[in-house]
Amino acid sequence: MNTSLVRGKAPLFLFLAYGLLLVLMLVILFPFLYVVFTSFATREEILTRGFFLIPHQWTLDAYGYLMNSEQFVRSFRNAVTITVFGTAINMIFTTLMAYGLAKRWLKGRRTLNFMILFTMLFNGGIIPTYIVVQQLHLLDSYWALYLTAAIAPFHLIVMRSFFQNIPLEIEESARIDGCGELRLLLRIVLPLSMPAIATFTLFYTVQNWNSYFNAILYLTDSNKLPLQVYIKQMQAAAEGTMNTVVAGYDYSPSVKMAAVVLTAAPLMIIYPFLQKYFNQGMLLGSVKG
Incomplete structure (x- = not known):
């Protein structure tokens, strides 16, 4: 050649x-x-100028309105609560179950693995799950969101595979030094598994932050609804009408764009801190999974 x-x-x-x-x-x-720049534009410019990217006049009125909106602040606080506690429960349950299933000496391990794989293909459905939540008196409680999505089967299987690839010699030497299973997990396994921990923490964080369907299904108190439901309500209230004020609320395009920016901002802030571990976790999962 x-x-x-x-x-x-x-x-x-x-x-x-x-x-x-x-x-x-x-x-x-x-x-x-376009979303970011439009959020800084005035209502009059958006309604009269048409499509544009760079506004002629920059203003923080849309962000000021949202910061002074009790409904938005409450929804944002609810989303933070659901995300923090939900992600903690997700990671604790997923990590403990994956660590147990990674032990080849565990009795009933194959049966449990089959049950997990089965739930990836079939589930109980919305109505049976709702009935279970209702019978447990968890309706209108955040526990309905936490427990119905406590473990994602795919994340569990990948994390189990990650734990299985940790050299047995490391665990054996730790046991010789007197480590029990819990101490072995906390002191040895978890520090070695930071790429996987960070990766699935990010996945669960996004899942909980974007909680919408389960929230409208299990929560009846409007004061408990998260941010994504507020965004949907804002869009539905202003859709199909030329009015920028609906039911006493200002739903102008700049306010809606500002709400989208503030909704995406927390995840954009968190991601850079987990990016290094996230990239390693994705690579290890593709090689060792």
Whole structure:
């Protein structure tokens, strides 16, 4: 093969590859920038100017309105509560069950693994699950959200596989030094499993932060509804009407865009701190899972 010909085509290939990636980045980034910039625009400019990206007049009125809105602040606080406690319960249950199933000497291990795989294909359904929650008197309680989604089977299986790939020699040496199972998990296994822990913490955080369907299914008190339900209510209230004020609330486009920005901001802040572990966890899961 003519190596000079291959070398000559390499710069052209890199140029096309980078050009394609740049186009894809702009396509993905443009809607986000539009939402952010529109949130800083005035109501009058949005209603009269039409489509635009950079506003002529910048204002924080939309964010000020949301910060002074009792309904938004309450929904945001509810979302934080659901996310923090829900993610903690998810990780505790998933980690403990995955660690137990990773032990080959565990009796009934195959039966439990089959039951977990079965739930990935079939589940009880919405109505039976609702009846169980009702019989346990968990309706209108955050525990209905926590317990019905305590363990994601796929996350459990991947974490179990991660624990199985920890060298047995490390565990045996720790047991010789007097470590029990709980101390072994906390002092040895978990520090070695930080990529997997960080990865699934991020997954569960996103899942709980975006809680919508289960919230409207199990929560009846409007004061307990999370942020995603508030966003949907805002959209539904203003949809199909030219009025920017509905039922005493200001639902102008800039306010809706500001609500979207504030909803996405916490996850965007958290992700950079977990990015290193997240990338390692995804790579290890693809190789060892």
